[in-house]
Amino acid sequence: MRFFTKNLLFGHLLMVHAKGSSLPLGIRNLFSIWYDVQMQKDNNFTIHKIEKLPGSEVEIEGEINKDEMARCRKDVLVRLQRETSLPGFRKGHVDEKVILSKFGEMSILEEAAEIALKEAYPNMVMNNSIAIVGRPEINITKLAPENPLGFKIRVPVFPEFDLPDYKKIAGALASKKEILEVTDKEIDDVTEELKKSQARADDKDKGEKQTDENFFKKFGDFKSLDEFKNKIRENLLKEKESKAREKKRMEISKAILEKTNMEIPRTLVDGELRKMFLELEENLKRMGITTEDYLKRIEKSRDDLYKEWEETAKQRAQLQIVLNKISEKENLKASEDEIKAEADHMMSHIKNADREKVEQYVENILTTEKVFQFLETT
Numbered sequence: 001m002r003f004f005t006k007n008l009l010f011g012h013l014l015m016v017h018a019k020g021s022s023l024p025l026g027i028r029n030l031f032s033i034w035y036d037v038q039m040q041k042d043n044n045f046t047i048h049k050i051e052k053l054p055g056s057e058v059e060i061e062g063e064i065n066k067d068e069m070a071r072c073r074k075d076v077l078v079r080l081q082r083e084t085s086l087p088g089f090r091k092g093h094v095d096e097k098v099i100l101s102k103f104g105e106m107s108i109l110e111e112a113a114e115i116a117l118k119e120a121y122p123n124m125v126m127n128n129s130i131a132i133v134g135r136p137e138i139n140i141t142k143l144a145p146e147n148p149l150g151f152k153i154r155v156p157v158f159p160e161f162d163l164p165d166y167k168k169i170a171g172a173l174a175s176k177k178e179i180l181e182v183t184d185k186e187i188d189d190v191t192e193e194l195k196k197s198q199a200r201a202d203d204k205d206k207g208e209k210q211t212d213e214n215f216f217k218k219f220g221d222f223k224s225l226d227e228f229k230n231k232i233r234e235n236l237l238k239e240k241e242s243k244a245r246e247k248k249r250m251e252i253s254k255a256i257l258e259k260t261n262m263e264i265p266r267t268l269v270d271g272e273l274r275k276m277f278l279e280l281e282e283n284l285k286r287m288g289i290t291t292e293d294y295l296k297r298i299e300k301s302r303d304d305l306y307k308e309w310e311e312t313a314k315q316r317a318q319l320q321i322v323l324n325k326i327s328e329k330e331n332l333k334a335s336e337d338e339i340k341a342e343a344d345h346m347m348s349h350i351k352n353a354d355r356e357k358v359e360q361y362v363e364n365i366l367t368t369e370k371v372f373q374f375l376e377t378t
Contacts, residue, residue: 011274029348044068045120046148052127056159056265060124063142064116064149072112073178080108086247105145113140113149121153131158134267163325170252170375178244190232194219249372253319264317273306273314280305323371333373334366 047062080099083089089098100108117138125132135157142150198215216228281291295301306313327333342362347353 036348036377044116045124047124047128050130053154054263055156056263057154057156058130060128060130060151060153060155061141062124062151064113064151066146066148067111068116068120069109069149070146072115075115076108076111106143109143109145111128112368113143113151116149117151122171123195126154130155131264132156133158153328156267159262159264159321161260161262163322163329164256166256166322166326166375168257171378173248173252173255174376174378176203179247180237180240181246182233182240186236187229188230190236191216191229245376248376254376256322257315257318258367260318260322262318263320264314264321268317269310269313272316273309276309276313276316277302277305315331320368323368327367327371330371330374331369332370334370338362338366 045062045064045068047060049059049061051059051061075124077096077099080103081094081096082092084099086094086098090093121136124130129145132155136153136155139152139154140150141152142148164257169266195215198218201218216222216225219228220231222228222231256326280294284291284294309349337363339359343359346358346362347355350358
C-alpha cells in the first residue's frame with residue numbers, strides 16, 4: 001500500500017532540525033547524517049533500519065506499535081461517531097458496530113495509520129538528525145487489526161559531501177586582476193546618444209528648446225560639458241567593475257563546483273526550476289509581455305524550458321548548498337542589524353509583504369554576498 005500524504009506535512013515542506021543544532025533561515029546547516037542504526041525504540045514506534053539511497057535520499061523502515069495504532073483507531077471511531085448521521089440514531093450517538101459496518105475496518109485503519117505517522121514522523125527525523133528537504137513517500141508494509149503498523153518512508157535529504165580547497169581555488173582566480181578602463185570613444189558614444197535622446201524629447205515639447213551646447217544641463221546640476229563627461233566616465237567604470245566582479249564570481253563558483261562531488265536531491269533541482277520560471281515571468285511582466293504570449297512566440301512550453309534549464313538549475317542548487325556550507329565553516333553570517341535594516345528598506349517599497357519571508361530572503365542574499373567577498377579576498 002503506497003501513498004503520498006500531504007497531511008503528514010500539513011501541505012508544506014517540513015524541515016526538521018537535529019537536536020542541539022539549528023538550520024538558520026534558508027539552506028544552512030548541512031550536518032552529518034548517521035545511518036548505522038540498530039533498533040531504536042520510541043514510546044510509540046520502533047525504527048528497524050535507516051538506509052541511504054542514491055540521489056540523496058534515505059529510507060526509514062519501522063513499525064508503529066500496536067497500542068498506538070489502537071489509540072489512533074479509537075480516535076477515528078470517535079470522530080466518525082460524532083460526525084455521522086444515520087436513520088435511527090441521534091447525531092453523535094451512532095453505535096460503533098454500525099460505524100464499522102458503514103465505513104469498513106480497513107478504511108478506519110488507513111486513517112488511523114495516517115494519524116499515527118503524522119505524529120511519529122517528526123520524532124523519527126529529529127531523533128536521527130536527518131536533514132530532510134522534501135515531502136516523504138510513505139509505503140505501508142503491514143496494516144491489520146490489533147497489530148503494529150509496518151512502514152517504509154522514503155525522503156530526500158541534504159547532500160553529504162566534502163568541500164574542496166575553496167580558499168586555494170578562489171585565491172588562484174581572484175589573484176588574476178583585470179585592468180579596467182573607459183575610453184574617450186565610449187564616453188563620446190554615450191554623450192552623443194544622450195544628446196539625441198534629449199533632442200527627441202525637446203521635439204515633443206515645442207514650447208521649450210535647449211541649445212546643443214547646454215543639453216547636458218537637462219541631466220543634472222552640471223557646470224560644464226567636461227564635468228558631465230567625467231560623470232559618464234565614472235558610471236561606465238562602475239558598470240564595468242560590476243560586470244567584472246560578476247564574471248569573476250561565476251568563474252570561482254564554476255571552479256569550486258567542478259571539484260565538489262555531490263548528489264543533489266531532485267526536489268532541490270525542481271525548486272530551482274520553479275524559481276527560474278518565476279524570474280522569467282517577472283522579467284516579462286516588466287517588459288509588458290505575458291508569459292503565454294512569450295511561450296507562443298518561441299514555440300515552447302514550460303516543460304520545454306525546464307528541460308533546457310535542467311543543468312543550470314542543478315548547478316544553482318549545488319552552488320547554494322556549497323556557499324551555505326562555506327558560510328557555516330567560516331562563520332560568515334549577516335547580523336541582525338544588517339538584516340533588519342535591509343528588510344525595513346524592502347518593506348517600505350513592497351506593499352503587504354510577509355515580513356518573515358522578506359527577512360529570509362534578505363539573510364540569504366547578505367550571507368551569500370559575505371561568502372563571495374571572503375572568497376574574493378582569501
